Amino acid sequence: MGTWGSGLWDNDASLDALPELIHVPPSKDLTHLLASWGLRLWFDRCAPKDFARAIERKSKEVIKLPKPLFEALAAIAQRPDSFKEKRSRSAPHHAILGGSADGYRIDPVFALPEVRALVGAVVRDRCAAQLDAVLTGPSRVSLYEDHLTGLGVLLELTNVGLFQPADRVARWRAGYAEMNALTPEERDFWDELVPRVEALFISITDTQ
Numbered sequence: 359m360g361t362w363g364s365g366l367w368d369n370d371a372s373l374d375a376l377p378e379l380i381h382v383p384p385s386k387d388l389t390h391l392l393a394s395w396g397l398r399l400w401f402d403r404c405a406p407k408d409f410a411r412a413i414e415r416k417s418k419e420v421i422k423l424p425k426p427l428f429e430a431l432a433a434i435a436q437r438p439d440s441f442k443e444k445r446s447r448s449a450p451h452h453a454i455l456g457g458s459a460d461g462y463r464i465d466p467v468f469a470l471p472e473v474r475a476l477v478g479a480v481v482r483d484r485c486a487a488q489l490d491a492v493l494t495g496p497s498r499v500s501l502y503e504d505h506l507t508g509l510g511v512l513l514e515l516t517n518v519g520l521f522q523p524a525d526r527v528a529r530w531r532a533g534y535a536e537m538n539a540l541t542p543e544e545r546d547f548w549d550e551l552v553p554r555v556e557a558l559f560i561s562i563t564d565t566q
Contacts, residue, residue: 364550365456366510366558375507376459377403379488382480388419389472396468397481400446400514402461407438427466434464447514450561454554455510468518482520485511490526493533501541501548506534509555512562521564531559 360370367373380401382394395412398404413420413431420431434441446463447455468474485508492505499505509530512522538552 363456366454367458368456372507373458376401379485379508379511380481388416389476391416392467393473393476396464400461400463401459406434406441410435410438430464430466451513454513454558474518478520482512482515486522489530493530498536498540501537509558513558516562522562524563527559527563
């Protein structure tokens with residue numbers, strides 16, 4: 359796979375996998391529309407003007423949304439080009455993921471309980487199921503075979519209050535340790551990345 363940095367997502371395979379991982383099934387419901395396009399904008403899978411056009415189709419419903427959300431959507435609709443270079447990834451998450459797929463997160467969208475519940479039920483659970491298969495399944499692969507894009511999605515979802523149960527994360531960490539042991543080559547690269555992934559596991563764990 360083509361790589362250009364040491365971040366978990368600084369490679370072609372991760373960017374190719376990302377659209378399916380964050381996909382919300384199409385629906386005429388405004389909640390689905392906000393979740394779907396909000397995620398695309400957040401993970402830099404669409405241009406701000408495309409986001410604005412999609413939301414404009416629901417203008418009669420948008421004006422009834424809570425004021426902070428309506429104002430955030432109106433700002434993008436009126437000046438989409440001003441949001442082209444805006445990024446939302448925190449410095450700690452950037453250190454783990456790199457700078458790829460870093461778009462603009464509209465926090466009032468994900469503050470809506472309905473949107474957050476939908477993202478949790480669809481995206482978080484899809485990523486978690488994939489990681490169960492890769493990290494706790496009967497067979498183990500090396501770190502060269504990229505199957506961990508969903509781990510980065512889960513890290514970013516902590517920004518909107520979505521975490522993973524501690525026991526599940528513990529099983530993933532054990533599986534990742536096995537993958538690391540199966541990767542003897544290019545240790546200079548992996549020895550730099552692995553500690554950051556270990557920090558990621560801690561960050562996505564629900565401590566409540």
